[in-house]
Amino acid sequence: KDAAGHSYRTESDAAGRFAFHNLSSGDYQAEARKEGFFLLTGQAVTLHAGSNELSLLLNHEQEVREKVQVSAPSNQIDTRDTTERSTLTARDIRDIPVPNTHALQQSLVALPEIVEDHGDNLHVAGARSSETQYIMDGFEIGDPLSGALTSHFNVDATRGAEVQAANISAGYPHSGASILSLETFDGDDRWRFGTTNPAPGINIQEGAHLGNWYPRFTFSGPLERGRFWFSDAVGIQHTFGVIKQLPSSANTFEQWAGDNLLRLQYNFSSKHLLHATLLYNRASDSNLGLDALDPQSTTVTADQRRGFVSLKDQLWLHETLFELGVAADESVLEYTPQGSEPYILLINGTSGNYFQHLRERGRRLQAVSNVMAAPRHWHGTHQLSGGANVAGLIFHQFAERGEIDALRAANPNDGTTCTSPT
Incomplete structure (x- = not known):
């Protein structure tokens, strides 16, 4: 807006570049x-004769604000983007009530394209869990072994989620049936600290035990103001349960899990940015599979680890955005039986030790590059962009199987007496 009150409006391209023409000094x-950023208004600008360069910095919405605005905007169709999209902002994820607020998957179900099955796997647009490409800050984070979304990180570190279910751009070479993109917070020049559920609870069933506890912590701020920032989000999950149908002292299970997401951003200049991400997950269950028909001896000890690291360099040069990134991740899953006794299948349950020791390890290396030129105007608006995506997978599996005995009823009229292997 100029001093006379006349307004001029434009929109930026995908790289954030915008231009005004024929403005007076x-x-x-x-x-x-x-959307998702604080409004920047009242920024004083002085234009001189000739070309001028202006940089505007928008901050992500990170504080809780309440604002009610009633309006009736006209419905507009963006002819430049035909992709079918649904989005969740950080506020949506925080405000929508879900059964487990510490699990991001529970909040993602608020999107109409996503459903969750009994195994906590997400299905997007009716597809299998492994047929969706899961992306975090521009890199694939689906499990290298199964392709499903097994990575976990603090819900409070999620800036937004977007689903693309139709007319997906060619920029996603492994899209499959759909795309689920997750964005996380970067630090800025303000110090921030947040915590949720920091105090643990006590469970007095079968003695005194640490109860269900899901604390979350976030911490961010500048390492060098105006240039170097960090953001760290830590989550811990502890679950304790009792199977009342089993004998006392052999009827409890305990699960531990934790995650840490660290983000770094370094600005060499306003046109040259470097991003780094480190994500680590660890989960352990001492009696996986414990239920009324399967006692502790038949369970397995589960150990799961997941690591992800990425580095992305962005450079704006000669009105063109250059982007180059590399990432590596590893997933390890191990199931260990409680012993080496035969696994016995009974009519009314099981006994002995589970029959299989399983260990799986998957590794993935990926590299992405993108080039996006500024729009050109000649009989319309034209924008050229190109990119490449290279990925490699390595998979190892070890399985050791033991003895299995299936017993039948000795007396057809007595279903509780079992003898003679079948």
């Missing part, structure tokens, strides 16, 4: 807005 007030 003088003083102006600039305003910039984008």
Whole structure:
């Protein structure tokens, strides 16, 4: 807006570049807005004769604010983007009531394209869990072994989620049936600390035990103001349960899990940015599979680890955005039986020790590059972009099987007496 009150409006391209033409020199007030960011308004700008360069920095919405605005905007169709999209913002994830607020998957079910099965696997647009490409900050994070979304990180570190279910861009080479993109918070020049459920509870069933406890912590701020920032989000999950149908002292299970997401951003200049991400998951269950028909001896000790690291370099040069990134991740899953006794299948349950010791390890290396030129105007608007995506997978599996005995009833009229292997 100029000093006379005349307003001028434009939209940026995908790289954030915008331009005004044929403006007179003088003083102006600039305003910039984008969903998920704080409104930037009242920015004083002075234009001189000739070309001028202006940089506007928008901050992500991170504080809780309440605002009610009633309006009737006209429905507009963006002819440049035909992809079918659904999004969740950080506020949506925080405010929508779900059974387990510490699990991001529970909040993602609020999107109409996503459902969750009894095994906590997500299905997007009716597809199998492994047929969706899961992306975090531009890199694939689906499990290298199964392709499902097994990575966990603090719900409070999620800035937004987006589902693309139809007319997917060619920029996603492994899209399958759909795309689920997750964005996480970066740090800025303000110090921030947050915590949820920091105090543990006590469970007095079968003695005194640490109860269900799901604390979350976030911490972010500047390592060098105006240039170098960090953001760290830590989550811990502890679950304790009792199977009342089993004998006392052999009827409890305990699960531990934890995750840590560390993000770094370093600005060499306003046109050259470097991003780094480190995600680590660890989960352990001492009696996986414990239930009324399967006692502790038949369970397995489960150990799961997941690590992910990425580095992305972004450079704006000669009105062109260059982006280059590399990432590596590893997934390890191990099931260990409680002993080496035969696994016995009974009519009314099981006994002995589970028959299989399983260990799986998957590794993935990926590299992405993108080039996006500024729009050109000639009989319309034209924008050229190109990219490449290279990935490699390595899979190892070890399985050791033991003895299995299936017993039948000795007396057809007595279903509780079992003898003679079948």
